[in-house]
Amino acid sequence: xxxxxxxxxxxxxxxxxxxxxxxxxxxxxxxxxxxxxxxxxxxxxxxxxxxxxxxxxxxxxxxxxxxxxxxxxxxxxxxxxxxxxxxxxxxxxxxxxxxxxxxxxxxxxxxxxxxxxxxxxxxxxxxxxxxxxxxxxxxxxxxxxxxxxxxxxxxxxxxxxxxxxxxxxxxxxxxxxxxxxxxxxxxxxxxxxxxxxxxxxxxxxxxxxxxxxxxxxxxxxxxxxxxxxxxxxxxxxxxxxxxxxxxxxxxxxxxxx
Numbered sequence: 619x620x621x622x623x624x625x626x627x628x629x630x631x632x633x634x635x636x637x638x639x640x641x642x643x644x645x646x647x648x649x650x651x652x653x654x655x656x657x658x659x660x661x662x663x664x665x666x667x668x669x670x671x672x673x674x675x676x677x678x679x680x681x682x683x684x685x686x687x688x689x690x691x692x693x694x695x696x697x698x699x700x701x702x703x704x705x706x707x708x709x710x711x712x713x714x715x716x717x718x719x720x721x722x723x724x725x726x727x728x729x730x731x732x733x734x735x736x737x738x739x740x741x742x743x744x745x746x747x748x749x750x751x752x753x754x755x756x757x758x759x760x761x762x763x764x765x766x767x768x769x770x771x772x773x774x775x776x777x778x779x780x781x782x783x784x785x786x787x788x789x790x791x792x793x794x795x796x797x798x799x800x801x802x803x804x805x806x807x808x809x810x811x812x813x814x815x816x817x818x819x820x821x822x823x824x825x826x827x828x829x830x831x832x833x834x835x836x837x838x839x840x841x842x843x844x845x846x847x848x849x850x851x852x853x854x855x856x857x858x859x860x861x862x863x864x865x866x867x868x869x870x871x872x873x874x875x
């Protein structure tokens with residue numbers, strides 16, 4: 619069931635990217651405003667209202683206002699997060715929202731990255747656009763239904779992110795989730811609507827897109843960082859997945875900045 623429209627759009631306070639060092643932890647604390655936090659790298663353990671959750675890359679956490687929660691990084695690794703905070707919107711019911719959802723289609727990350735870009739901009743429409751994007755983000759999260767399929771996608775996403783610079787084969791992914799490769803391929807396709815190897819290609823392209831927008835590194839430097847043999851393979855797969863050349867993405871990113 620779709621969420622009811624609120625009486626007013628939520629008002630974005632800020633959006634930011636945060637990198638936490640290995641060993642990072644926060645004791646029980648709370649905020650005066652709501653937060654959505656997307657895990658990009660690493661794994662985060664959260665304790666809130668007697669419930670423990672572990673969020674891998676691609677997991678979105680919801681921290682309601684004035685609810686105590688404790689967090690810590692796992693595996694001795696740093697953690698990268700994307701976060702947005704907002705004021706309570708009249709007419710919005712937050713109690714039914716999932717504590718954790720999965721960014722199955724990449725929409726949550728796209729919206730958060732856009733919010734962060736706008737946070738840094740001086741556009742006259744900045745505030746109104748951020749509020750509209752925040753509304754889309756909260757709608758996407760609020761109707762999420764976590765389940766076994768989310769755990770499967772999260773596990774695969776975490777493996778891909780960790781091994782992005784290396785060759786990744788179907789057998790590797792299947793072994794990671796303790797399935798035969800044929801059963802895994804069928805289940806993953808049913809859950810996500812795409813094959814595991816297409817998912818891997820899209821993850822590599824998404825990582826390349828982030829570097830194109832956020833850095834001045836040439837394609838030949840980006841290619842091995844995201845698992846391609848050279849800039850020519852990167853360009854070819856990038857066009858197949860996005861329908862545009864890598865250079866177009868870089869120009870769009872420069873224009874937004």
